[in-house]
Amino acid sequence: MxxxxxxxxxxxxxxxxxxxxxxxxxxxxxxxxxxxxxxxxxxxxxxxxxxxxxxxxxxxxxxxxxxxxxxxxxxxxxxxxxxxxLSGQPRGTIRVTAPLGLGRRLIASGIPEFRERYPDIEVRLRLSDHDVDIMREGIDVAFRLGLLEDSSLRMRGIMECERVIVAAPAYLEKRGEPQTADDLLSHDCLMLRYPGAREHFWTLKTEAGPRKLDVRGPYDSDDGDVLTGWALAGHGIIMKPRFEVEPFLRDWRLKVILTDTPPIPVQLAAVFPHKKFQDPKVRLLLDFMAERCQRMIRDILGRN
Missing domain, CATH: 1.10.10.10 (Winged helix-like DNA-binding domain superfamily/Winged helix DNA-binding domain)
Structure with missing residues (x-):
């Protein structure tokens, strides 16, 4: 050994x-x-x-x-x-990764419950808004908000997530509320950026079809929750999955704008190497987290 x-x-x-x-x-x-x-x-x-x-x-x-x-x-x-x-007793270690916002709100809090059900399975969770190299870093399951681009991996779709463009009332009072997609080009848009980041545009649904906007802002971050904090403080406009900002919409700290041209929804999915789906402990985690994420997002949005 x-x-x-x-x-x-x-x-x-x-x-x-x-x-x-x-x-x-x-x-x-x-x-x-x-x-x-x-x-x-x-x-x-x-x-x-x-x-x-x-x-x-x-x-x-x-x-x-x-x-x-x-x-x-x-x-x-x-x-x-x-x-x-064969034994019916899954054991071993699962390495899991997820974006910061998704991981903090939905994944991390479910790990103790999963461990209570399956005490012989250890879970190592890594949260990062960077794209983690699944194969290089030995990741078993990656929860992602986006599209699968690596054909060497498998994807299990969990649910489609609505995205919204939001800003604080204080920002909108100071700079005015954008009325069209093009208006965003003259506003302070807060972007999630890091070396190798894939999404450098905001893509909105318009009557003419999807519209990519090369939005800009005075600063950006590689942490999505930092962007939310800046938006809450009135420093700019952000695009987020609705479930991440719903509490701030309910207490009017943020406001949804451009409702006639909303962002393209994003897919919440689990991504994993092909062989890992044959591993019972990986399948158990996928089943557990898929059901939990669906339930929690519906609860957050009040859509039960």
Missing amino acids: AYLDNIAVFVRVVELGNLSAAGRDMRISPAVASNRIKELEKHLGVRLFNRTTRQLTPTEHGRVFYDGAKKVLEAVGDAEAAVSA
Whole structure:
């Protein structure tokens, strides 16, 4: 088992590029991770990494060994999933990721309940508004608001989510309320941006069909909740899934604008590697979270 653990650490170091990141991911110290790599190199009789002060890059031996090691870990995972399915007692670890707003409101609060039902399953949750590389970071399930673009992944649709364009009354009093889609081009629009971000436009439904608007603003953020805070303070206009801002609409802290040309709805979905759907614990989490998200969003919107 120790040898398999060494292989697992080696694979994560290759994928994440350094011992500290791999150690955090596997919940071991960098020193332990380093010792496991040294044990593996001693066993194989070769050097697996070229070491610099900041990063480890695999040697030619390391690259060759990585390909085989990855297959070994996948085979062990498949075997464990098959045994779990046969025994009816799912166990193991699931790595989950979600955007910050969705994760905080719907996913995170459901993890304890899921664990109560299935105490042998551990859940490691990572929340980020950045696009997480599912394959590179070993993610089992990613909850997303958007379209599936990677054909190497599977998607399970959960529900279509209405989006709205909103602003604080104070902002609208100061700058005037946009009356047409084109009016947005002269307003302060608060954008979710980060390196590699896909959605640089706001797409609205118009009588002539979908209209992409290259909106701009004085500042942006890689955290959607920061944008909401700025909008609440009267600093600009945001586009959000309605369930994320519904409480602020009810107490009139935000107002929906451009109701005749609303944004294109967004799909709430779970994305995962193809093989993961065969894993009983992954299917259990998908079923649990899909039902929970649907129920909670309907409750938030008062649409039961």
